[in-house]
Amino acid sequence: MEAIMLELNELEYLHNAAVCVDRLGKIVAVETDCNQQKAIETVYTRLGWSLDNVSVTLARAGQFFFPGFVDTHIHASQYPNVGVFGKSTLLDWLNKYTFPMEASLSSLPKAHRVYTRCIRQTLAHGTTTAAYYATIDVNATNLLADLCYSMGQRAFVGRVCMDHLGPEYYIDESPDQALAATRATIEHIRGLDSGFEIVSPILTPRFAPACSAETMRGLSELQKQTQLPMQTHISENANEIELVKELFPDSKSYANVYDTYGILNEKMILAHAVHLTEEEADLIAERKTKVAHCPVSNSALSSGVARVRWLLEKGIQVGLGTDVSGGYSPSILEAARQAKLVSNHLAMPGGRSDNLPQEERDKSKLSVDEVLYLATKGGAQVVGLADKIGAFQVGMQWDAQLVDLGAVPAEVAEDDFTIDGSVDIFGWEEWDECIAKWVFNGDSRNTKKVWVQGRLVHQQT
Incomplete structure (x- = not known):
């Protein structure tokens, strides 16, 4: 062979x-x-x-x-919206498309239809492992775990926590309710796969603006108790970063918010990391936190270009994510080709690249070999399975x-x-x-x- x-x-x-x-x-x-x-x-x-x-x-x-592809960041609950952006950027897109779709999956027949198709499509594109965001609904989240297990896809399934910012029809009632619902999904998955060999829970604060300080502290304590992985978003969009500054005026940075509440650690997967400062990247490297690079979504929502070579050279482990439905495709191969192409943009004159040192611009381009590494072994490192998969x-x-x-x-x-x-x-x-x-x-x-x-x-x- x-x-x-x-x-x-x-x-x-x-x-x-x-x-x-x-x-x-x-x-x-x-x-x-x-x-x-x-x-x-x-x-x-x-x-x-x-x-x-x-x-x-x-x-x-x-x-x-x-080796099978590893998708380090994908929203199964957003799968029906792939390719649908309108004229939106991140925050508008969440309110117009994302939250209504996620909320609608409290209907389990609809959730079954959506999740089955999402899993089937990702498997068909060679994705053997996926780190999924589900919804705030416990039953719909449990259904996603059940389907991953029965269909044989290795998966991390996260019940989304968001008790601070969100539409009235789609928000956790309180920090206590968010944590209780998270524990319920953990126990459901434990009953399904006691050793978390194929399907594992993953703690999932949506992102800093959506979570209260109490919820983030509670998830930190839960993570220490369970040693489960965790996932969230960081520095995806300029307006999002400004919102974080408004909501957390005493924090030095977006990364510092997560660090303050104890969830910036080696079990955490940060999606996007487009606009990190030098100090934030150093802090992430120090905490051994991982990054899910989502080039398709970053382009589709006009968020920016992540500096992957810079992250790798700081010792930060990086994998690829489709970020469906911010990304228009469930294919990690598509994410790999776009990772290669958008890295070329950092070497081109004009735009953000002009603000970078010439040495970084010259070496910022990723090779075909490197993006395939990120799609497999790099992703395995990010989800904590480097000793099991990826080679x-x-x-x-x-x-x-x-x-x-x-x-x-x-x-x-x-x-x-x-x-x-x-x-x-x-x-x-x-x-x-x-x-x-x-x-x-x-x-x-x-x-x-x-x-x-x-x-x-x-x-x-």
């Missing part, structure tokens, strides 16, 4: 390799220079496997196995996708209208060129099979 491993600056190609996965979905052997006959004669014997009990999936010419190594879980790049026939008839996908491989490309074509042209049609912990959870028919 063909398989690909990732480091930040390079891809490692495993040609003619065998990855052996046990019944629990764990990788127990990675054998290079290994055809099927060698696997049968040596590897299976060493593992004590019988050929009768082994299922084999081969990557044919033009196919390769790739094909012994002891890790088989969270993977089988990718197919369509080969253009040697002879193409003029009246042949068959188009199997948007990636055309002519046969003379090197592997790195094939991967670049996939990143810039690929979509869900290229994702033939998807596994989570060894379970086949998506297959094109």
